[in-house]
Amino acid sequence: MKIHPAGSRPTRRAPQQYFTGTVWQDPIIATEAPAHIVSTLVSFEPGARTAWHTHPLGQTLYVISGVGRVQTQGEPAREIRPGDVVWIPPGEKHWHGGSPTNGMAHIAMQESLDGNYATWMEHVTDAEYAAKVGE
Numbered sequence: 001m002k003i004h005p006a007g008s009r010p011t012r013r014a015p016q017q018y019f020t021g022t023v024w025q026d027p028i029i030a031t032e033a034p035a036h037i038v039s040t041l042v043s044f045e046p047g048a049r050t051a052w053h054t055h056p057l058g059q060t061l062y063v064i065s066g067v068g069r070v071q072t073q074g075e076p077a078r079e080i081r082p083g084d085v086v087w088i089p090p091g092e093k094h095w096h097g098g099s100p101t102n103g104m105a106h107i108a109m110q111e112s113l114d115g116n117y118a119t120w121m122e123h124v125t126d127a128e129y130a131a132k133v134g135e
């Protein structure tokens with residue numbers, strides 16, 4: 001058993017190469033083999049978002065505060081709120097972040113495959129982000 005006391009691992013700013021705007025990350029867990037789970041509390045300021053990306057074994061998002069957006073390539077963005085659970089299948093190109101007027105925090109959970117848990121792609125453009133939200 002391993003316990004990480006609260007406050008023992010610092011909050012870090014998410015790297016600008018993978019995110020637009022101000023995004024904060026608090027590590028939850030990154031297991032050692034044979035387990036493969038990586039989980040992080042991610043807090044987006046209004047307008048902040050990930051770049052387009054995929055996960056080799058999929059990703060689950062659990063929204064804990066605020067109002068956010070998530071979008072799969074080729075579909076309209078969707079609004080997400082506290083209590084929403086989003087499952088993104090393996091290999092599905094997507095992004096997620098805060099809404100234009102509200103921050104959003106979620107717990108992101110994904111498994112790694114051969115040490116890789118995400119493939120990062122191009123940034124979401126302002127036009128893509130500003131597109132009408134679907135249902």
